[in-house]
Amino acid sequence: MIRTEQLIAQRGDFTLGPVNLDLGADSYLILLGPSGAGKTLLLETCMGLIPSKSGNVWLNGKDVTRSRPEQRHISYLPQDLALFPHLNVRENILFGAKRRHIDNSLTEDRLNNLLPLLELRNIIEREDVSSLSGGEKQRVALARALLPQPQMLFLDEPFSALDATIKRQLQVKLREINQQLGVTILHVTHDQEEAFMLGEKIAVMIHGKLCQLGSRDDIYYRPETLDVARFLRNQNIFDMTLEEVLPGGNMQKGNGIKLMTPGHERAQKGQRFAAGIRSEEVVIIRPNKPLGPDLQENLFHANVVDILAFGGTHILCVKLQESEVTIDVELPNCAMRDLGYAIGDDLQICLRKRSLWTIPLN
Amino acid sequence: MLHRDTAFKISMLLPLVLLIVYFLLLISSQSSFFSLTVFFDQLSRGDLRSAVTLSLFAATISSLLAIVIAIPSAYALARIHFPGKQFIDTFIDLPMILTPIALGTLILMSWNTSMGRLLSNFGITLPFTVAGVVLAQFTVIVAISIRMLKSTFEQINPRQEQVARLLGCSAFGSFRHVTLPLAKRGVMTAIILTWARAIGEFGATVMVAGTAKGQTATLPSSIYLAMSAADLPKAVTLMVILIGISLLVLLGVRVVLEHKP
Numbered sequence: 260m261i262r263t264e265q266l267i268a269q270r271g272d273f274t275l276g277p278v279n280l281d282l283g284a285d286s287y288l289i290l291l292g293p294s295g296a297g298k299t300l301l302l303e304t305c306m307g308l309i310p311s312k313s314g315n316v317w318l319n320g321k322d323v324t325r326s327r328p329e330q331r332h333i334s335y336l337p338q339d340l341a342l343f344p345h346l347n348v349r350e351n352i353l354f355g356a357k358r359r360h361i362d363n364s365l366t367e368d369r370l371n372n373l374l375p376l377l378e379l380r381n382i383i384e385r386e387d388v389s390s391l392s393g394g395e396k397q398r399v400a401l402a403r404a405l406l407p408q409p410q411m412l413f414l415d416e417p418f419s420a421l422d423a424t425i426k427r428q429l430q431v432k433l434r435e436i437n438q439q440l441g442v443t444i445l446h447v448t449h450d451q452e453e454a455f456m457l458g459e460k461i462a463v464m465i466h467g468k469l470c471q472l473g474s475r476d477d478i479y480y481r482p483e484t485l486d487v488a489r490f491l492r493n494q495n496i497f498d499m500t501l502e503e504v505l506p507g508g509n510m511q512k513g514n515g516i517k518l519m520t521p522g523h524e525r526a527q528k529g530q531r532f533a534a535g536i537r538s539e540e541v542v543i544i545r546p547n548k549p550l551g552p553d554l555q556e557n558l559f560h561a562n563v564v565d566i567l568a569f570g571g572t573h574i575l576c577v578k579l580q581e582s583e584v585t586i587d588v589e590l591p592n593c594a595m596r597d598l599g600y601a602i603g604d605d606l607q608i609c610l611r612k613r614s615l616w617t618i619p620l621n
Numbered sequence: 622m623l624h625r626d627t628a629f630k631i632s633m634l635l636p637l638v639l640l641i642v643y644f645l646l647l648i649s650s651q652s653s654f655f656s657l658t659v660f661f662d663q664l665s666r667g668d669l670r671s672a673v674t675l676s677l678f679a680a681t682i683s684s685l686l687a688i689v690i691a692i693p694s695a696y697a698l699a700r701i702h703f704p705g706k707q708f709i710d711t712f713i714d715l716p717m718i719l720t721p722i723a724l725g726t727l728i729l730m731s732w733n734t735s736m737g738r739l740l741s742n743f744g745i746t747l748p749f750t751v752a753g754v755v756l757a758q759f760t761v762i763v764a765i766s767i768r769m770l771k772s773t774f775e776q777i778n779p780r781q782e783q784v785a786r787l788l789g790c791s792a793f794g795s796f797r798h799v800t801l802p803l804a805k806r807g808v809m810t811a812i813i814l815t816w817a818r819a820i821g822e823f824g825a826t827v828m829v830a831g832t833a834k835g836q837t838a839t840l841p842s843s844i845y846l847a848m849s850a851a852d853l854p855k856a857v858t859l860m861v862i863l864i865g866i867s868l869l870v871l872l873g874v875r876v877v878l879e880h881k882p
Contacts, residue, residue: 329787329791337780344803345805358788358794359788
């Protein structure tokens with residue numbers, strides 16, 4: 260559906276790319292990255308609002324690199340929605356259909372399909388768009404973008420200004436739209452929760468480069484670069500050296516600990532790796548409980564050195580007894596209440612091999 | 622605390638009250654020279670009616686010309702990046718800094734060049750003609766229009782234009798259907814204020830078009846002529862007309878600014 264080939268764009272001193280992206284029809288891709296990563300610049304370049312420095316953009320197999328924005332049939336929902344204040348709600352929604360000279364009866368049919376889907380019946384006749392609530396404005400802007408039935412819908416941080424409840428409702432609505440209308444969506448966000456909730460596929464962009472593109476689980480559990488791992492809040496990262504390549508994985512050593520990690524292609528003895536584990540993947544071994552087969556290795560005794568409380572979870576900061584390594588362990592509040600840990604307590608943890616990720620360094 | 626607040630408010634209001642009193646004194650001091658009989662008598666005079674008509678006509682044409690040039694120029698300065706933009710942005714302000722008399726001199730002298738003579742050979746003559754009045758006023762007000770409209774365009778969210786493009790508008794279409802309607806209030810205000818500036822223009826107009834009675838004499842130059850000839854009834858009548866027009870214009874601006882887009 261959309262493909263970019265060695266796409267490079269520039270804004271001031273910032274350079275985007277080269278970006279190679281391939282997004283199929285009906286899919287929902289999340290472009291995730293920190294602020295200033297170049298996500299919006301990538302959208303603007305694909306939409307033709309900013310000329311690319313080099314490379315190509317293909318839409319439905321057609322090279323549109325030199326096409327004007329209106330020829331690309333991409334709809335765009337920017338962060339600030341950009342509703343037209345001089346038009347009423349109906350005129351805003353019908354703007355694209357009018358400009359593209361879509362037949363009136365067809366426009367009415369499409370509008371009648373969108374009204375219930377986006378719950379617009381009560382506000383369609385409103386005169387002043389500035390009197391709409393944040394969620395209503397969002398739905399009007401979505402309807403305006405969808406009515407011309409674009410080939411693609413680009414969303415740029417569309418929910419950043421909404422409160423959590425409305426945000427969740429609209430996120431669910433977006434999934435419905437993607438499935439019911441079959442529109443391909445490229446959704447830019449810096450919000451990781453939103454990304455993992457909505458994206459079938461997620462692309463992570465940092466410093467103008469597309470660092471990783473993969474499924475939810477790939478991105479979440481198997482980051483391919485240290486930048487991606489750090490951006491996705493992997494707190495437990497260790498600098499390791501490969502000591503032995505074994506049939507079931509690699510034995511790595513570093514920071515005074517030994518870890519059995521998943522195997523890595525073309526790994527060689529003495530090679531340096533970054534190994535890591537998400538804090539919620541660290542298992543606390545309860546005393547007197549039998550250990551399952553995947554909890555037989557990477558067992559460590561540790562002391563609780565700090566406890567941090569968040570909304571629904573607690574983070575236990577534990578220091579491994581054999582080394583100076585400190586590991587964050589995330590526990591849901593209910594588990595924390597049951598276990599009743601306090602600073603200074605001893606416990607045993609397991610860094611399961613299948614939960615560990617490794618990235619070759621250099 | 623209350624006393625301090627009151628003292629603060631009074632210290633802010635007092636200069637304003639003094640200024641209003643000063644302006645009212647200026648206007649009311651004319652009453653000794655003004656009577657309705659003289660006013661209507663003066664209005665029936667051909668040269669005075671001609672000055673009023675010429676002023677209204679020339680100010681309307683010059684401000685329309687200025688807006689036609691200023692809208693694209695201001696948009697270009699607000700939105701388009703091009704080499705030398707900073708220099709041009711500064712250069713555009715030149716007519717606002719130069720005194721109108723100097724501007725008038727520039728126009729007049731330019732007619733004394735080979736290009737001016739060539740145009741004269743084709744029958745295009747500006748000095749001491751109505752077209753000269755329009756050109757002088759245009760030269761003075763066009764920079765003001767550009768400055769006002771540039772700030773109007775800068776206040777419009779460029780994302781709205783981009784969204785319009787992606788919804789099927791060409792660059793011109795997006796300008797017509799989104800930018801211009803959103804700039805409507807700014808454009809209206811610019812038209813009214815530049816028109817007001819044009820109708821009161823004196824220096825450049827006198828230098829370029831002169832003050833020929835019934836031909837190129839405008840309201841301000843007629844006031845000057847009447848005062849030079851110690852014709853106080855005529856000068857006061859012309860001033861009353863100018864004050865009336867100015868008040869109407871200011872009222873118009875207020876109505877436009879308070880009207881919701």
